[in-house]
Amino acid sequence: MKLITKRLSIQFDEGSxxxxxxxxxxxxxxxxxxxxxxxxxxxxxAVAREITVKSGTKINTIQKALNLAQNxxxxxxxxxxxxxxxxxxxxxxxxxxxxxxxxxxQKKSNVIIISAPQVTINGFVIRxxxxxxxxxxxGIRVEKCDRVRILNNLxxxxxxGIYLAKVNGGTISGNIIRGNNSVIQSGNGIxxxxxxxxxxYNNKIYGQRDxxxxxxxxxxxxxxxxxxxxxxxGLHFMFSNNDNYAYNIFRNNGSGVAVMYxxxxxxxxxxxxxxxxxxxxxxxxxxxxxxxxxxxxxxxxTSGIFMEGTNEVKVERNIFLNNGLAVRMLANCxxxxxxxxxxxxxxxxxxxxGSENLNYLKGNYWDKxxxxxLNRDGKGDLPYRPVSLYSQIIxxxxxxxxxxxxxxxxxxxxxxxxxxxxSYVNLYDTxxxxxxxx
Amino acid sequence: xxxxxxxSLSSFGLFLMNExxxxxLSSLLTVLLIVVPLVSILFTTIYIFNxxxxxxxxxxxxxxxxxxxxxxxxxxxxxxxxxxxxxxxLPAIIFDGTVVSWYFLLSxxxxxxxxxxxxxxxxxxxxxxxxxxGISILLWFYFSLIFDGxxxxxxxxxxxxxxxxxxxxxxxLNPIDLARIMVLLKMDISALMGYTGAVFNQFFGSSIxxxxxxxxxxxxxxxxxxxxxxxxxxxxx
Numbered sequence: 001m002k003l004i005t006k007r008l009s010i011q012f013d014e015g016s017x018x019x020x021x022x023x024x025x026x027x028x029x030x031x032x033x034x035x036x037x038x039x040x041x042x043x044x045x046a047v048a049r050e051i052t053v054k055s056g057t058k059i060n061t062i063q064k065a066l067n068l069a070q071n072x073x074x075x076x077x078x079x080x081x082x083x084x085x086x087x088x089x090x091x092x093x094x095x096x097x098x099x100x101x102x103x104x105x106q107k108k109s110n111v112i113i114i115s116a117p118q119v120t121i122n123g124f125v126i127r128x129x130x131x132x133x134x135x136x137x138x139g140i141r142v143e144k145c146d147r148v149r150i151l152n153n154l155x156x157x158x159x160x161g162i163y164l165a166k167v168n169g170g171t172i173s174g175n176i177i178r179g180n181n182s183v184i185q186s187g188n189g190i191x192x193x194x195x196x197x198x199x200x201y202n203n204k205i206y207g208q209r210d211x212x213x214x215x216x217x218x219x220x221x222x223x224x225x226x227x228x229x230x231x232x233x234g235l236h237f238m239f240s241n242n243d244n245y246a247y248n249i250f251r252n253n254g255s256g257v258a259v260m261y262x263x264x265x266x267x268x269x270x271x272x273x274x275x276x277x278x279x280x281x282x283x284x285x286x287x288x289x290x291x292x293x294x295x296x297x298x299x300x301x302t303s304g305i306f307m308e309g310t311n312e313v314k315v316e317r318n319i320f321l322n323n324g325l326a327v328r329m330l331a332n333c334x335x336x337x338x339x340x341x342x343x344x345x346x347x348x349x350x351x352x353x354g355s356e357n358l359n360y361l362k363g364n365y366w367d368k369x370x371x372x373x374l375n376r377d378g379k380g381d382l383p384y385r386p387v388s389l390y391s392q393i394i395x396x397x398x399x400x401x402x403x404x405x406x407x408x409x410x411x412x413x414x415x416x417x418x419x420x421x422x423s424y425v426n427l428y429d430t431x432x433x434x435x436x437x438x
Numbered sequence: 439x440x441x442x443x444x445x446s447l448s449s450f451g452l453f454l455m456n457e458x459x460x461x462x463l464s465s466l467l468t469v470l471l472i473v474v475p476l477v478s479i480l481f482t483t484i485y486i487f488n489x490x491x492x493x494x495x496x497x498x499x500x501x502x503x504x505x506x507x508x509x510x511x512x513x514x515x516x517x518x519x520x521x522x523x524x525x526x527x528l529p530a531i532i533f534d535g536t537v538v539s540w541y542f543l544l545s546x547x548x549x550x551x552x553x554x555x556x557x558x559x560x561x562x563x564x565x566x567x568x569x570x571x572g573i574s575i576l577l578w579f580y581f582s583l584i585f586d587g588x589x590x591x592x593x594x595x596x597x598x599x600x601x602x603x604x605x606x607x608x609x610x611l612n613p614i615d616l617a618r619i620m621v622l623l624k625m626d627i628s629a630l631m632g633y634t635g636a637v638f639n640q641f642f643g644s645s646i647x648x649x650x651x652x653x654x655x656x657x658x659x660x661x662x663x664x665x666x667x668x669x670x671x672x673x674x675x
Contacts, residue, residue, distance in 0.1 A: 408586040
């Protein structure tokens with residue numbers, strides 16, 4: 001409930017008076033709603049039982065508690081280490097850890113399997129799942145059920161961290177997933193397959209194969225996560241339409257973030273940084289259409305954005321800072337727009353492999369722009385050509401990269417400024433901004 | 439003196455202007471590759487021509503000519519090196535202090551001695567001061583620009599062939615290229631260089647590659663000064 005209130009308040013935060021009025025009405029409505037729900041839950045809890053798992057008592061294993069439990073019950077697990085394997089939760093219960101109890105999978109199989117709707121797992125340390133190259137073994141595996149809630153757990157040394165298959169609706173939040181840093185044996189941190197309407201927020205994922213992996217996952221929200229030092233991608237999207245991701249940080253992953261074969265994605269306020277290596281990208285877009293990329297920061301990546309077969313994507317108000325190549329756009333990209341972005345301190349601002357251009361650049365700030373603004377409207381009077389002559393030469397002749405930072409290379413770029421006809425790539429910003437865009 | 443002030447001004451300026459140290463270093467690389475060779479070769483040539491009478495006086499003394507030449511070489515070389523170390527080396531180590539700045543120093547020092555050596559060659563082959571300076575400027579121009587230009591043209595002409603290994607060999611023919619590659623591969627920018635970069639990295643990044651490139655640079659010191667010595671010994675002053 002609190003979450004929904006927060007979302008709505010974000011939506012209505014724009015602050016014009018009618019919205020504020022509406023906002024207050026909404027709040028009243030929400031408050032009354034939540035009171036009703038609170039009462040409702042009290043009345044349920046009157047029916048629901050609490051079962052406590054504690055060593056030394058009669059119920060000393062989770063399995064015993066599960067056998068006793070009915071739908072709607074709460075199982076509280078007290079602080080201890082429990083050695084378990086494939087705990088199957090097939091009733092709609094809440095499993096709550098008191099003082100971070102440890103569930104140790106003894107490196108055998110999955111640790112927890114959930115197959116009932118409306119299950120909550122909160123506050124556990126889950127470690128040592130099995131590792132297998134054939135079966136995907138996970139810390140928490142959720143299969144074919146609805147509205148699962150996985151909150152505030154610490155997952156260590158698990159093959160896959162949290163694995164969702166065919167799940168409708170759910171929340172994954174506040175978890176920390178730490179891989180075992182073995183490239184061969186690691187799976188994905190949070191793995192979604194054929195799932196929809198899942199909220200993933202405030203998680204931290206380190207040292208897995210892919211931090212977050214989506215395949216056929218639709219209508220999901222991914223926000224405020226940190227994905228760092230993963231072996232392959234920080235976030236990996238395939239065939240997953242209509243997802244939003246915002247305020248995430250993807251740092252120092254093997255190959256950055258990959259979004260592939262997908263449409264209607266919104267990527268807002270994310271940070272992609274330090275994805276550095278000869279085949280590493282801040283953001284790799286492959287066969288993407290009708291998506292929106294805005295207010296992100298791309299810093300210190302080998303390629304900030306790498307676009308292949310990307311159509312009708314709007315890239316707006318992003319910052320490209322100190323990348324090797326800020327944007328690499330292959331010739332099969334069409335109808336993409338770049339508006340009001342800042343390009344600062346990149347070795348190359350733009351590279352492409354074709355001469356025809358079907359994309360649109362306007363009003364960006366380029367620190368390499370050296371034109372003038374006679375009528376003082378803040379827009380440069382000469383168009384800016386972001387694809388430098390030297391980068392065009394490298395495109396045709398990869399071994400010319402040998403001359404990087406040599407006097408010749410710098411002279412070539414200067415020559416291009418004096419004689420624009422030297423350049424054959426038909427790509428330019430018609431109204432480059434004279435000032436950094438805030 | 440002025441050279442020292444110029445170098446230290448440019449390096450401190452570049453480091454203070456850029457919040458990002460690697461960016462400061464990469465701007466300084468341009469200074470290193472253009473200014474250091476130019477000043478080394480010009481300063482040495484002018485110095486030798488200006489002290490020609492003094493050299494004549496020394497030759498009249500019972501001294502070996504080779505000792506006179508090496509004395510001169512050591513004097514000029516050490517002073518230029520000292521200025522380089524204070525002007526660029528100190529700021530680089532203060533602001534950066536990583537392995538990159540040490541490579542920076544190594545390649546800069548080698549460049550300095552290489553171009554001092556070339557200057558000796560330029561100034562013994564002719565008696566005329568203008569011609570001597572002309573030759574040294576031409577040498578600098580050749581190594582910093584013409585060589586790479588020709589290399590680029592050759593690469594275009596033979597672009598169907600795998601040229602990576604050949605370019606490693608060719609780069610040994612130009613001390614400025616050697617210095618640039620040595621520093622570039624230590625800077626994190628090397629990731630930009632893709633496949634070709636990987637080939638270079640494999641060679642120049644390995645300890646054998648570094649030894650080979652340092653040896654190639656030293657050859658660039660020895661051969662010009664050796665020729666200069668032979669000419670100077672035979673020469674009628």
